[in-house]
Amino acid sequence: MANSVIIKIKRQDTPNSAPYWDEFELPYKPGRNVISALMEIAANPITRDGRKSTPVTYDSNCLEEVCGSCAMIINGRARMACSALLDNLEKPVRLEPFSKFPIVRDLATDRSVIFENLKATKSWVPVDGSYDLGPGPRVSPEDQEQMYPLSRCISCCCCMEACPQFNEDTGFVGAATISQVRLFNAHPTGKALKRERLSALMGDGGIQECGYAQNCVEVCPKDIPLTTSIADVGGQVMSQALFDLFRK
Amino acid sequence: MAAAAPRIIVIGGGLAGLAAVIKIAEMGGNVDLFSIVPVKRSHSVCAQGGINAAKNLKGEGDSTWQHFDDTVYGGDFLANQPPVKAMCDAAPGIIDLLDRMGVPFNRTPEGLLDFRRFGGTLYNRTAFAGATTGQQLLYALDEQVRRYEAEGKVKKYEHWEFLSAVLDGKRVCRGICAMDLRSMEIRTFPADAIIIATGGIGAIFGKSTNSVVCTGSAQSALYQQGCYYANGEFIQVHPTSIPGEDKLRLMSESARGEGGRVWVPKKPGDNRNPKSIPENERWYFLEEWYPKYGNLVPRDVATRAIFKVVYEHNLGIDGKPMVYLDLTHIDRKILDKKLEGILEIYEKFVGDDPRETPMKIFPGMHYTMGGMWVDYKQATNIPGIFAAGEAEYQYHGANRLGANSLVSCIFGGFISGPNAVQYARGLQKSDGNGYFEAERKRQQEINGGLMQADGAENPFVIWKELGEEMTKNCTVIRYNKNIKECDGKLVELLERIRNVNLSDRNQWANTTVAFVRQLYNMLQLARVIAQGAGMRDESRGAHYKPDFPERDDKNWLKTTKATFAPDADEPKFEFEPVDISLIPPRPRKYDAAK
Numbered sequence: 001m002a003n004s005v006i007i008k009i010k011r012q013d014t015p016n017s018a019p020y021w022d023e024f025e026l027p028y029k030p031g032r033n034v035i036s037a038l039m040e041i042a043a044n045p046i047t048r049d050g051r052k053s054t055p056v057t058y059d060s061n062c063l064e065e066v067c068g069s070c071a072m073i074i075n076g077r078a079r080m081a082c083s084a085l086l087d088n089l090e091k092p093v094r095l096e097p098f099s100k101f102p103i104v105r106d107l108a109t110d111r112s113v114i115f116e117n118l119k120a121t122k123s124w125v126p127v128d129g130s131y132d133l134g135p136g137p138r139v140s141p142e143d144q145e146q147m148y149p150l151s152r153c154i155s156c157c158c159c160m161e162a163c164p165q166f167n168e169d170t171g172f173v174g175a176a177t178i179s180q181v182r183l184f185n186a187h188p189t190g191k192a193l194k195r196e197r198l199s200a201l202m203g204d205g206g207i208q209e210c211g212y213a214q215n216c217v218e219v220c221p222k223d224i225p226l227t228t229s230i231a232d233v234g235g236q237v238m239s240q241a242l243f244d245l246f247r248k
Numbered sequence: 249m250a251a252a253a254p255r256i257i258v259i260g261g262g263l264a265g266l267a268a269v270i271k272i273a274e275m276g277g278n279v280d281l282f283s284i285v286p287v288k289r290s291h292s293v294c295a296q297g298g299i300n301a302a303k304n305l306k307g308e309g310d311s312t313w314q315h316f317d318d319t320v321y322g323g324d325f326l327a328n329q330p331p332v333k334a335m336c337d338a339a340p341g342i343i344d345l346l347d348r349m350g351v352p353f354n355r356t357p358e359g360l361l362d363f364r365r366f367g368g369t370l371y372n373r374t375a376f377a378g379a380t381t382g383q384q385l386l387y388a389l390d391e392q393v394r395r396y397e398a399e400g401k402v403k404k405y406e407h408w409e410f411l412s413a414v415l416d417g418k419r420v421c422r423g424i425c426a427m428d429l430r431s432m433e434i435r436t437f438p439a440d441a442i443i444i445a446t447g448g449i450g451a452i453f454g455k456s457t458n459s460v461v462c463t464g465s466a467q468s469a470l471y472q473q474g475c476y477y478a479n480g481e482f483i484q485v486h487p488t489s490i491p492g493e494d495k496l497r498l499m500s501e502s503a504r505g506e507g508g509r510v511w512v513p514k515k516p517g518d519n520r521n522p523k524s525i526p527e528n529e530r531w532y533f534l535e536e537w538y539p540k541y542g543n544l545v546p547r548d549v550a551t552r553a554i555f556k557v558v559y560e561h562n563l564g565i566d567g568k569p570m571v572y573l574d575l576t577h578i579d580r581k582i583l584d585k586k587l588e589g590i591l592e593i594y595e596k597f598v599g600d601d602p603r604e605t606p607m608k609i610f611p612g613m614h615y616t617m618g619g620m621w622v623d624y625k626q627a628t629n630i631p632g633i634f635a636a637g638e639a640e641y642q643y644h645g646a647n648r649l650g651a652n653s654l655v656s657c658i659f660g661g662f663i664s665g666p667n668a669v670q671y672a673r674g675l676q677k678s679d680g681n682g683y684f685e686a687e688r689k690r691q692q693e694i695n696g697g698l699m700q701a702d703g704a705e706n707p708f709v710i711w712k713e714l715g716e717e718m719t720k721n722c723t724v725i726r727y728n729k730n731i732k733e734c735d736g737k738l739v740e741l742l743e744r745i746r747n748v749n750l751s752d753r754n755q756w757a758n759t760t761v762a763f764v765r766q767l768y769n770m771l772q773l774a775r776v777i778a779q780g781a782g783m784r785d786e787s788r789g790a791h792y793k794p795d796f797p798e799r800d801d802k803n804w805l806k807t808t809k810a811t812f813a814p815d816a817d818e819p820k821f822e823f824e825p826v827d828i829s830l831i832p833p834r835p836r837k838y839d840a841a842k
Contacts, residue, residue: 013754013756014756014757029493031492031598032493033492033493033494033597035494036492036493036494039494042708042759043706043709043712044708045751045752052751053751054751054752054754054760055751055752055759057757057758057759059285061285061289061290061291061461062289062291062294062459062460063459063460063492063494063495064495064497064498064593065593065596066294066380066383066589067285067289067290067291067294068288068289069289082494083596083597085597085599104430104757105430105754105756105757112286112406115286115394118391118394119394122395122398123391123394124350124391124392124394124395125348125349125350125388125391127345127348127349127392129274130270130271130274130345130392131345132344132345133344133345133348134344135344135347135348135361136344136347136348136349138358138359138360139355139359140355140359141354141355141356141357141359144352144353144354144355145585147352148377148378151377151384152380152383152589154293154383155286155288155289184350187350189348190350
């Protein structure tokens, strides 16, 4: 096919079956992203060699890079499929599921661990209740400008996939969660739980597992200053540990 | 003896659903929360510009009554007024609560909340967190729900899709039937009451600004089970979206709120670089036609103006259906502080920097004002079924004002939760249990049928035709003849979907099965939209018929209510008067202050 795009997709029918590759060839259209290619394949799942295949299973929702669903490995890099424009990708395009999370099917993986981590670190502001209790604490524009970028984390888990320390051996929580701890510890009300959050980051799997590879900040689609967060929270954990030591 | 804590099922984990969950958990109820996607990935994240509340922090003399009046007027008097007033009165308290929950709203130098202007008002009434306000609000509620989840008060069923309500012999809702989107297992879940907070219906129009999960499937399933669906014909087409292959990406009204200007070159086919076109050769048509509101007229007005410029004056950029939305005259620093999220979307998906080059935009289907019919307690006509958020019809009349959706979602959630608990506390026992198994079997048989179907129709082709048909005939400009043909086409598509062939028959994480089920429900709901539009011979808010260009209060100041006639397999309509007890209707005009 003249003027076409070849897409190779690593597939797997069930969590425990063997992976395999399918190759599809689509007519070129300017400005299209990986998701629209997957949509076109779904409508006509015939492989390049003419074999009838099935629509590819993948997670997606907003298609504006703000819901965090469509994370996958595209040409070897962890990123969001919606904002991956085919025009900017080396061809043939290779799509693979995240390698460090359980596979659901094809490109869909189970990333629920991020939500468990947010639970374990009490990543919330402990408000008294949802009644009308008047305005919240005043926040200077400077503080808001510090917090807002951290609060844009979409829980896509790209930082975890890219991290060499994020694996079963270390049990590392990953950069995203640490950055959320920084966010909530900085909030005037949120810091009430600071101690509990920091304890959750001590010991095995905690912040000490970070090997400063800096891959996290490299792949983050939202440009969150993850390494700064790790350094900041690392300092907080250290002082907390010292404090705990002397209080014993 | 203390009664057992009420068990409420909430379906949908966007702002409305999560707001309901928080209230129920706070009242001691137990919640099962169902969502197709992890709730943190719900469509509410896409809301950009802000949330309205008349806190009057800019010395403009704003009041909740002004907010109420703007909302009713913007909605062309179709909304029942008491609940709209209640929402506007509650809005300042809702902002305070979100503020306490840690939403990083933009601030004034003194550390107070900052507010900006949005469409359909002359006041700075919109609180915002950059241009990702929906994301920030959703996260705040998500975090509070996670806290209740950690306490064992909320159990999440993520990657589950609602299929139907379980109704007993007296047609009282006793629970739901849902499908695990991974194992494809179909199961029933008992509950004392359920709350539907499943959002919008964009997929019915093929491409829209909505997320993939916004199919309206749950609302349609309940309509087919006997719930009223109200004002379905009122569809909001947002004036500024970025056309794309896979979807139409929203370009927030806040771009205009911060000073963005809409224009086209005065000369047809002028293909000069927009920056090199001198001021006097540009046509700022919104500012010319609506001097008082300028670029911040309500969305229906702006959308029709763009259509007029493109299709009647033939002044689309390069002869294509596009106009400029220009931010290049605004200081970069301000843009980054207040609009970064949306500028980034344009940059990433189009490749141009909107700080340097005017954006090319065009209207795109965005929101449904209509939805499940509910009373002032958010209860539908079937006992035990409540609805909140975009899935219901209550707050926006014939057109929604920008930044009112977030407040209506949270307010509706806050009303529905406690009322569901209240209802559950007074609930009598059901007359039997067999209804659960019967419903499960009915749903299981549908899946069984789909897995074996070996017809000739490709569901994705049917969906494409549905989207094109609805976008062409049931959005901005409506003609009765075309709507009638569109409904005929819908009947044909409903025939064809009975003859589908699934390209995937795996029993695990089969997205095609789920999609065909949604598609069937989309088609049924599309008929409600089309026929409702066909019947309403007037123009009001987003509903515009050139053959009936005026609002007709004498005949049409009423709510459309559709019910499903199973024997005829199509909607039946009835109409209900609108409660206009607080503000008498007056002509809606934006070329002058109201």
